[in-house]
Amino acid sequence: MANAHASDTAHHDDHHDQPATGIKRWLFATNHKDIGTMYLVFSLIMFFIGGAMAMVIRAELFQPGLQLVDPVFFNQMTTNHALIMIFGAVMPAFVGLANWMIPLQIGAPDMALPRMNNFSFWILPFAFTLLLSTLFVPGGMAAGGWTLYPPLSLQTGDSFPMLIFAIHMMGASSIMGAINVIVTIMNMRAPGMTLLKMPLFAWSWLITAYLLIAVMPVLAGAVTMLLTDHFFKTSFFNAAGGGDPVMFEHIFWFFGHPEVYIMVLPAFGIISEILPTFSRKPLFGATSMIYAIASIAFLSFIVWGHHMFADGMPVAAQLFYMMATMLIAVPTGVKVFNWTATMWRGSLSFEPPMLFAIAFLFLFSIGGFSGLMLAIVPADFQYNQTYFVVAHFHYVLVPGAIFGIMAGVYYWLPKWTGHMYNQTLAKWHFWLSAIFVNVLFFPQHFLGLAGMPRRIPDYAVQFTDWNMVSSIGGFAFGLSQILFAVVIVQCVRGGKQATAEVWEGTHPTGLEWTLPSPPPYHSFTTAPEIR
Amino acid sequence: MSASYTSVKDASLRRRVRNGALGLGCVAVALYFGFMALLVFRSHH
Numbered sequence: 295m296a297n298a299h300a301s302d303t304a305h306h307d308d309h310h311d312q313p314a315t316g317i318k319r320w321l322f323a324t325n326h327k328d329i330g331t332m333y334l335v336f337s338l339i340m341f342f343i344g345g346a347m348a349m350v351i352r353a354e355l356f357q358p359g360l361q362l363v364d365p366v367f368f369n370q371m372t373t374n375h376a377l378i379m380i381f382g383a384v385m386p387a388f389v390g391l392a393n394w395m396i397p398l399q400i401g402a403p404d405m406a407l408p409r410m411n412n413f414s415f416w417i418l419p420f421a422f423t424l425l426l427s428t429l430f431v432p433g434g435m436a437a438g439g440w441t442l443y444p445p446l447s448l449q450t451g452d453s454f455p456m457l458i459f460a461i462h463m464m465g466a467s468s469i470m471g472a473i474n475v476i477v478t479i480m481n482m483r484a485p486g487m488t489l490l491k492m493p494l495f496a497w498s499w500l501i502t503a504y505l506l507i508a509v510m511p512v513l514a515g516a517v518t519m520l521l522t523d524h525f526f527k528t529s530f531f532n533a534a535g536g537g538d539p540v541m542f543e544h545i546f547w548f549f550g551h552p553e554v555y556i557m558v559l560p561a562f563g564i565i566s567e568i569l570p571t572f573s574r575k576p577l578f579g580a581t582s583m584i585y586a587i588a589s590i591a592f593l594s595f596i597v598w599g600h601h602m603f604a605d606g607m608p609v610a611a612q613l614f615y616m617m618a619t620m621l622i623a624v625p626t627g628v629k630v631f632n633w634t635a636t637m638w639r640g641s642l643s644f645e646p647p648m649l650f651a652i653a654f655l656f657l658f659s660i661g662g663f664s665g666l667m668l669a670i671v672p673a674d675f676q677y678n679q680t681y682f683v684v685a686h687f688h689y690v691l692v693p694g695a696i697f698g699i700m701a702g703v704y705y706w707l708p709k710w711t712g713h714m715y716n717q718t719l720a721k722w723h724f725w726l727s728a729i730f731v732n733v734l735f736f737p738q739h740f741l742g743l744a745g746m747p748r749r750i751p752d753y754a755v756q757f758t759d760w761n762m763v764s765s766i767g768g769f770a771f772g773l774s775q776i777l778f779a780v781v782i783v784q785c786v787r788g789g790k791q792a793t794a795e796v797w798e799g800t801h802p803t804g805l806e807w808t809l810p811s812p813p814p815y816h817s818f819t820t821a822p823e824i825r
Numbered sequence: 826m827s828a829s830y831t832s833v834k835d836a837s838l839r840r841r842v843r844n845g846a847l848g849l850g851c852v853a854v855a856l857y858f859g860f861m862a863l864l865v866f867r868s869h870h
Contacts, residue, residue: 406842469853477845481838507849511857519861530864537868545860 313815321416324408325815326393327710329415333390334703336418338779340382341696343426345772347375352734352768354751355761368751369437374425376440380557381464382422384691387699388560389414389471392499394710396475398806398813399493401484401822406477407470414470421463428453439749441546442517444531444539448524458521465510472506475499484805486824490581493804495702497584498563501591505552505559508595513549516542540605547598555594557691558658559587561698562629565651568705569633571802572648573640579632586625586632593622603671604678612671619669626662630655645797646720650701653693653728661689664739679749682742688735693728700727700778707782708796712812713789720781726774733767 313319313328323329350371354362363371393411397404405411428435433451436442450457479500483492492500519530520542529535531542562583570577577583599607599615607615633655642648664686668674677683700723708714737760742748746757753761792811795802805824809817 407846410846469850473846473849473853476849477842480845481841507853508856511853511855512860515857515860518857519864530868541864541867545864 323412323415324404326397326405326408326411327813327815329405329408329411330390330393330395331710332415333386333393333418336415337383337387337390337699338782340378340386340422341775342779344375344378344383345775347371347378348768349772351375352765355753356765357762358753358755358758360752363751365751366434366437369439369749370429370435372749373437373439374435377425377436377461378422379691380440380553381461381468382418382425384557384695384699385464385468386418388499388502388557389468391495391560391564391699391702391706392471392475395706395806396478396496396499397482398809398817399496399804400479400482400487401805401818401824402478402482403816403819405474406482407474410470411474414467414474417463417467421460421467424456424463425460428456431456441543441550442520443546444520444523444542445533447520448532454524455521458517461517462514465514468506468510472503472510475503476507484818484821484824490584491824493563494566494577494580494583495560495563498559498566498587501587502556502559505556505591505594509549509552509556512545513553516545516549540602543602543605544598547601548595550601551598552591552594554687554690555590557695558698559591561654561695561702562587564698564702564705565633565654567802567804568647568651568701569636569655571705571797571800572643572645572651573637574642574800575636575640576803577632578635578638579628582628583632586628589625590622593618593625597622600669600674603674616669616671620666623662623666630659643800645704646717646724647701647705649721649724649728650697650704653724654697654701657689657693657697657728657731661686661691661694664689677742679747680742681738681746681748684748685735685738685742688738692735693731697727703782706806707785708792709806709809709811709813711785711789712792712810713785714792714796715781715785715789719777719784723774723777723781726777727771730767730771730774734764734771735767737761737764737767 313325314322319328320332323332348371350363351368354360354368393405396402431452433453435453436447436450436457438447438450448454479492479496483489489497519528522528523530523532523537527535529537531537531539533539566577566580566583597615597619599611600619603612603615637652644652664682668677668683668686704715704720741757741760741764744757746753746761794810795807796811805818805822806813808822
């Protein structure tokens with residue numbers, strides 16, 4: 295992408311306009327780096343809270359029978375694990391990375407709307423405090439699954455309005471973040487930074503932001519209608535009043551399927567930054583990568599029906615959704631081919647970001663292939679509501695989205711902090727994560743194919759062995775993530791000084807590498823020239 | 826607000842940023858109410 299030749303015209307600016315001190319720096323933050331940091335820290339906290347819920351799930355499923363928790367609490371854990379991981383961990387992590395990196399990559403002094411940026415972050419702690427506080431209200435947390443299908447979700451106790459309000463706040467935060475990204479990229483690129491010269495991470499986020507603006511209001515509309523059905527006697531989704539519960543599923547998945555790509559497209563961008571750096575080669579087919587991301591984003595709007603095959607629908611609709619879903623394999627195949635071609639005959643080195651990127655490539659592909667299997671209508675009738683689906687989307691989201699985030703953090707952390715981190719520890723983190731994520735999720739394919747249903751706390755004895763293996767993998771994967779926090783904390787506190795280029799000898803391209811590490815508090819106050 | 830805010834002084838840029846944000850915000854609001862209006866409309870036909 296852009297072969298940036300920008301002199302660091304900004305470092306003199308850090309002699310004035312220093313950050314405010316104490317809590318004011320964070321409460322009133324308008325600096326993209328501070329807000330990015332807050333998003334990332336928030337996301338890490340949510341990752342551990344959501345992870346703790348996953349540990350409860352895996353502990354209960356270690357053996358058949360009810361061991362530790364009652365079934366309602368188990369369902370509360372599955373529901374809220376999903377909500378927290380999706381809206382609290384993965385999405386804020388990508389927004390944090392966007393905040394940190396987009397202005398640095400496009401040569402902008404900050405995000406275009408810094409005050410809105412502050413607001414969109416600070417909504418989140420309130421939203422998740424509200425969501426988590428439902429644990430203590432009569433009836434407990436929502437337990438009907440993160441998809442909130444009525445009429446089951448309408449049986450939620452006193453926590454229902456709190457859940458809906460929390461989802462509204464998360465949605466508002468995401469929409470504001472997306473507006474900020476689009477407006478920043480469209481208006482604040484440095485002179486000479488044409489769209490096609492823009493780094494892939496910024497490109498992937500531009501497309502993701504459009505997806506967010508298109509679908510988050512749809513989710514908000516759907517849950518508002520749930521709220522009015524619950525409290526104001528409307529019958530949008532109430533069959534007894536002439537409504538249609540299946541309509542909720544359509545609206546939910548019109549949001550839900552693009553949401554999957556919202557969680558993975560920025561990871562595509564990150565991988566497209568990392569693989570060329572550590573292959574010491576330019577990205578193969580960079581322009582086709584942009585078209586592939588855009589194609590995937592477009593297709594994500596027309597495939598939602600594949601989540602509803604088992605509901606029953608006309609054969610023509612089944613065929614359309616099946617084929618449209620399979621079509622996604624084409625641009626995805628372009629991307630995987632290009633990433634592989636980037637590494638082909640490259641001078642590879644295996645620093646932690648590269649290890650995570652390569653694992654992403656292999657393991658995300660497994661999730662993609664099981665997605666293709668699920669797209670086949672008659673096969674889906676067998677896999678639907680089984681652990682095969684759980685295995686599929688966890689392969690997409692854990693070694694996909696989350697490994698993408700970890701790769702990005704390990705790639706840019708020295709740039710942010712000015713210190714190199716402990717690479718040995720980071721490699722331990724990688725190997726333990728990469729091994730145990732497979733121990734955790736691969737057996738779930740077998741369980742699903744053998745017929746084990748999802749979202750149940752108890753199961754037939756023939757599923758015991760693979761559940762034990764999966765739980766052991768889960769505990770080990772969960773414990774391994776402590777290393778991630780240790781590496782980050784150590785790196786923030788000190789370490790060997792990182793150079794501007796950080797990854798010596800790789801000659802990474804992009805404007806961020808022309809700035810010192812850490813970059814000045816205000817960078818690119820004078821726009822760099824892109825040749 | 827923090828004293829560390831980076832101000833953008835170019836009036837044309839400020840206008841484009843404001844209009845862009847307002848336009849995208851309107852799209853979001855239209856989708857929010859639009860889907861609800863669609864279902865209300867559907868329930869009457």
